[in-house]
Amino acid sequence: MSTSPITPTPAPATVGRRGFISAVAGGFTLSFVVPEFSRIAEAEGATLGQVNAWLNVATDGTITLTIGSSEMGQGSFSGLAQILAEDLMVDYARIKTVQGVPSVAPVAPVGNSINTVGSSVTRTNFWKMRDAAAIARETLVQAAMNSKGDQTRSNYTVAAGIVTHATTNTQLSYGSLAAAAALLTPPTVAALVPDSQFRLIGKTMPRQDIPAKVDGSAKYGLDVRVPGMVYAVIKHCPTFGGTMKTLPATPSGMLTVVPTKVWAGTGRGTEVADAVNAVAVVGPNTWDTWQAARRMSVSWNIPAAATNWNDAAFVATGKDLALAAPAYVAGGANAPGTLYTVEGDAASTNTALAGAAKIIDATYTLPYVAHACMEVLNCTVSYVAGTSCEIWAPTQGGKAVLQLAMAITGLTADKIIVHTMYLGGGLGRKWESDFVSQAIQVAMAVGKPVKLMWPREEDFTRDQYRPMAVIRGRAGLDNAGNFVGFSYRNVSPSLLGQRGSVLGPKGDSQGIEGANDLPYNFGPHVVEWVSHPSPIPVGFWRSVGASLNTFGVESLIDELAFAAGQDPYMFRRAKLTLPRWIAVLDAAADLAGWSTLPPAGHARGIAIGTAFNSIVAQVVEISNVTATGLKVNKVSIALDCYLSVNPGQVEAQLQGGIVHGLNAALWGQQTFVKGAAQAKNFNRSRMIRQGEMPQVSVKIMPNPTAADRSLSIGGVGELGVPTFAPALANAYYKLTGQRKRSLPLFPGATMSEL
Amino acid sequence: MTLQLNVNGINQTVTVSDGNMPLLWVLRDLLGLTGTKYGCGIEVCGACTVMVDGQPERSCDMDVTSAVGKKIVTIEGLSANQSHPAQKAWIANQVPQCGFCQSGVLMSVACAMKAGHRGSQIMSEVQNLCVCGTYQRMKEAVKAL
Numbered sequence: 063m064s065t066s067p068i069t070p071t072p073a074p075a076t077v078g079r080r081g082f083i084s085a086v087a088g089g090f091t092l093s094f095v096v097p098e099f100s101r102i103a104e105a106e107g108a109t110l111g112q113v114n115a116w117l118n119v120a121t122d123g124t125i126t127l128t129i130g131s132s133e134m135g136q137g138s139f140s141g142l143a144q145i146l147a148e149d150l151m152v153d154y155a156r157i158k159t160v161q162g163v164p165s166v167a168p169v170a171p172v173g174n175s176i177n178t179v180g181s182s183v184t185r186t187n188f189w190k191m192r193d194a195a196a197i198a199r200e201t202l203v204q205a206a207m208n209s210k211g212d213q214t215r216s217n218y219t220v221a222a223g224i225v226t227h228a229t230t231n232t233q234l235s236y237g238s239l240a241a242a243a244a245l246l247t248p249p250t251v252a253a254l255v256p257d258s259q260f261r262l263i264g265k266t267m268p269r270q271d272i273p274a275k276v277d278g279s280a281k282y283g284l285d286v287r288v289p290g291m292v293y294a295v296i297k298h299c300p301t302f303g304g305t306m307k308t309l310p311a312t313p314s315g316m317l318t319v320v321p322t323k324v325w326a327g328t329g330r331g332t333e334v335a336d337a338v339n340a341v342a343v344v345g346p347n348t349w350d351t352w353q354a355a356r357r358m359s360v361s362w363n364i365p366a367a368a369t370n371w372n373d374a375a376f377v378a379t380g381k382d383l384a385l386a387a388p389a390y391v392a393g394g395a396n397a398p399g400t401l402y403t404v405e406g407d408a409a410s411t412n413t414a415l416a417g418a419a420k421i422i423d424a425t426y427t428l429p430y431v432a433h434a435c436m437e438v439l440n441c442t443v444s445y446v447a448g449t450s451c452e453i454w455a456p457t458q459g460g461k462a463v464l465q466l467a468m469a470i471t472g473l474t475a476d477k478i479i480v481h482t483m484y485l486g487g488g489l490g491r492k493w494e495s496d497f498v499s500q501a502i503q504v505a506m507a508v509g510k511p512v513k514l515m516w517p518r519e520e521d522f523t524r525d526q527y528r529p530m531a532v533i534r535g536r537a538g539l540d541n542a543g544n545f546v547g548f549s550y551r552n553v554s555p556s557l558l559g560q561r562g563s564v565l566g567p568k569g570d571s572q573g574i575e576g577a578n579d580l581p582y583n584f585g586p587h588v589v590e591w592v593s594h595p596s597p598i599p600v601g602f603w604r605s606v607g608a609s610l611n612t613f614g615v616e617s618l619i620d621e622l623a624f625a626a627g628q629d630p631y632m633f634r635r636a637k638l639t640l641p642r643w644i645a646v647l648d649a650a651a652d653l654a655g656w657s658t659l660p661p662a663g664h665a666r667g668i669a670i671g672t673a674f675n676s677i678v679a680q681v682v683e684i685s686n687v688t689a690t691g692l693k694v695n696k697v698s699i700a701l702d703c704y705l706s707v708n709p710g711q712v713e714a715q716l717q718g719g720i721v722h723g724l725n726a727a728l729w730g731q732q733t734f735v736k737g738a739a740q741a742k743n744f745n746r747s748r749m750i751r752q753g754e755m756p757q758v759s760v761k762i763m764p765n766p767t768a769a770d771r772s773l774s775i776g777g778v779g780e781l782g783v784p785t786f787a788p789a790l791a792n793a794y795y796k797l798t799g800q801r802k803r804s805l806p807l808f809p810g811a812t813m814s815e816l
Numbered sequence: 817m818t819l820q821l822n823v824n825g826i827n828q829t830v831t832v833s834d835g836n837m838p839l840l841w842v843l844r845d846l847l848g849l850t851g852t853k854y855g856c857g858i859e860v861c862g863a864c865t866v867m868v869d870g871q872p873e874r875s876c877d878m879d880v881t882s883a884v885g886k887k888i889v890t891i892e893g894l895s896a897n898q899s900h901p902a903q904k905a906w907i908a909n910q911v912p913q914c915g916f917c918q919s920g921v922l923m924s925v926a927c928a929m930k931a932g933h934r935g936s937q938i939m940s941e942v943q944n945l946c947v948c949g950t951y952q953r954m955k956e957a958v959k960a961l
């Protein structure tokens with residue numbers, strides 16, 4: 063049995079202290095810290111963390127896990143309940159999960175929320191959750207031992223939330239032990255359930271949030287209704303970088319028009335702190351207010367530079383920088399346009415490439431892509447001047463929302479309540495809090511509870527997009543088809559840079575992920591990243607840098623395979639150096655029936671990659687290529703995430719990720735004319751509908767027989783995305799002989815009315 | 817103006833200043849029936865689908881005045897206790913992810929069933945947009961219907 067290395071902190075509780083804290087309210091409560099995940103903090107080596115999870119065993123036997131992460135369809139709450147139930151030794155159905163509410167929980171430090179990004183919820187909480195459950199279970203057993211006056215642990219067994227004393231054959235329920243347990247100091251370590259005895263981990267279990275999602279009762283951010291609430295509809299300057307010239311008069315029937323400024327820390331790219339880049343019309347209901355906002359004209363100051371903010375210019379700049387860019391200088395200004403060496407060495411790579419028998423020198427381009435969550439951005443705020451601020455938001459960053467509210471209102475954390483609502487998709491966009499800052503500003507201005515909504519057109523045109531990228535790859539082979547060198551350069555706007563980070567010598571980890579640390583035997587190689595100066599706001603988009611780089615790398619590898627006259631699967635297989643990668647590649651190829659010919663008129667493409675500590679490979683089979691489209695028939699995906707908690711949920715996430723990757727690869731693109739985004743709604747941003755869904759087959763590599771806590775559990779939620787685009791483009795080449803180096807494959811596609 | 821609507825079998829009186837207010841916003845803002853969702857507002861996504869006299873209607877583009885005198889069913893009125901066969905199938909097959917599109921999807925499915933479609937035929941009638949990509953499970957789920 064493995065034991066927990068955590069040191070619990072005995073009562074009395076100290077607010078904000080790390081570690082376990084026992085509290086007595088309503089039975090037995092264990093408060094603890096689960097690792098928080100922030101892409102920015104991770105990149106900068108920062109740690110975040112106060113008590114952010116509470117496990118309560120009530121005297122009536124109810125078991126509740128209160129935790130601050132967000133549920134946006136990834137099923138993570140249910141996954142946590144499953145993990146907890148395993149080591150607590152109770153039925154899964156007994157665990158209720160509750161969304162944490164900062165400031166009202168029994169122990170309320172700043173930030174009872176953890177951040178939900180990076181496919182992180184299940185994987186980062188797995189061991190902490192197990193430890194907490196085991197410690198809680200042993201505290202309850204200790205209460206039983208005290209009541210029986212027999213301190214020999216081996217005389218007790220636990221099952222289904224009941225402690226049985228074998229000698230007297232007495233059964234004590236957790237509920238009956240909770241009050242006594244609350245007075246005990248929890249043990250510092252507790253044995254976990256051995257993997258071989260898992261009842262729940264690794265088993266497909268139903269998600270707890272699903273019933274409320276089939277009858278309309280699930281409350282999303284947009285569904286919040288507060289007594290006395292008014293409605294606000296945002297209207298941004300259509301051009302990025304534009305600011306309000308004069309405040310328009312209040313349209314008839316409306317309450318007011320509130321100018322909203324870019325709150326410090328929430329603006330990206332062109333969005334400069336304190337600039338008024340939007341106004342909110344406030345009125346009696348969504349429709350009337352929205353119509354008033356539509357009709358109202360606002361005059362804006364447009365920056366002169368915006369004339370140059372066009373796709374063609376962005377790509378041209380990217381291509382220039384892909385050829386030549388000044389290198390990073392320690393302590394220097396390193397303005398956008400700087401070259402960072404992430405790994406390897408350019409000089410030795412170039413020398414090696416000079417001796418190659420065959421060279422592929424290819425430039426790949428990827429567009430900006432909007433998030434387009436099914437639920438538009440929105441936030442509801444009830445503010446009482448100097449007294450309280452209550453916020454309801456579909457947010458992936460509850461803690462950031464709390465901190466932002468403190469900054470805007472000047473209130474202390476105990477006066478602010480953040481309710482994290484269900485998210486109608488997050489996809490990385492709802493990690494940002496620009497929309498929250500606007501809602502708070504409007505609520506403060508109108509003195510009434512207000513629900514602020516971004517109409518779909520605002521959601522599309524004021525997104526923080528997946529970064530565009532120009533990627534240049536140069537790789538060489540000898541006559542036998544072995545690598546002699548590999549040079550990879552990604553030019554893209556910086557996610558971290560737009561969030562105020564000062565980039566170090568290796569540039570933006572988020573921009574280059576998926577291209578570094580690859581287990582191919584490249585020989586001399588270099589991986590470089592160049593900061594593109596485009597000021598269009600960029601953001602974390604499902605699978606982030608991996609969605610750019612897996613396309614670049616795996617397209618280039620495929621070109622090499624064909625240049626070598628080899629099967630693209632076998633070519634990769636021969637060059638991968640890690641057995642886990644080879645196993646995943648084999649699994650995807652097997653699933654797709656790679657060894658058999660596809661039906662006439664069909665072709666398959668393959669790609670492999672990594673994101674969030676998982677390894678993933680896909681085979682995409684296509685047919686019916688025309689100038690305007692193609693048919694995706696089958697997708698076979700294999701995933702090694704080291705350990706999967708709920709395989710049915712992993713499968714669902716991979717299916718969804720594939721659709722996300724497919725929509726982006728075939729059609730996804732936001733275009734810009736003079737700094738204004740052009741696609742304003744789904745009619746100009748095609749996505750698949752039911753009839754176009756390919757048959758997706760999923761293979762999840764088996765869980766380890768005894769999980770090692772020193773090994774990383776990989777992410778799942780974003781893993782369907784990165785390998786889709788290259789596998790598709792590779793299939794396209796196989797079928798047509800044309801190499802698609804630019805995404806999307808079918809730009810400008812439209813979607814018609816139902 | 818004041819209008820009478822029949823929603824989920826109940827007669828409701830609503831007052832609107834604009835007779836062009838789409839049924840969607842009447843349901844959501846005036847009647848508090850937030851199960852019906854806004855996705856696009858231009859009849860493309862289907863998140864706002866409700867049943868009007870047995871037919872699927874995109875409520876984001878249906879003037880409230882044209883719903884007067886008709887029987888409107890929203891997701892809240894589809895069944896008591898998630899007992900409609902489609903709801904049961906959706907739970908059994910664990911279809912929803914974020915769930916935001918699913919009210920509209922389920923209303924479209926219910927309309928297709930009402931029109932006599934069964935099994936996989938249903939899905940050819942249901943082309944709602946699901947950004948989460950739950951299409952494969954939808955396809956599985958309707959097999960039993």
Ligand code: FES
Pocket residue numbers: 853854855856857858859860861862863864865874875876877
């Ligand atoms: S909101 Fe009505 S079809 Fe999209």
Ligand code: FES
Pocket residue numbers: 135436486487912913914915916917918945946947948949950
């Ligand atoms: S379940 Fe999220 S959009 Fe369909």
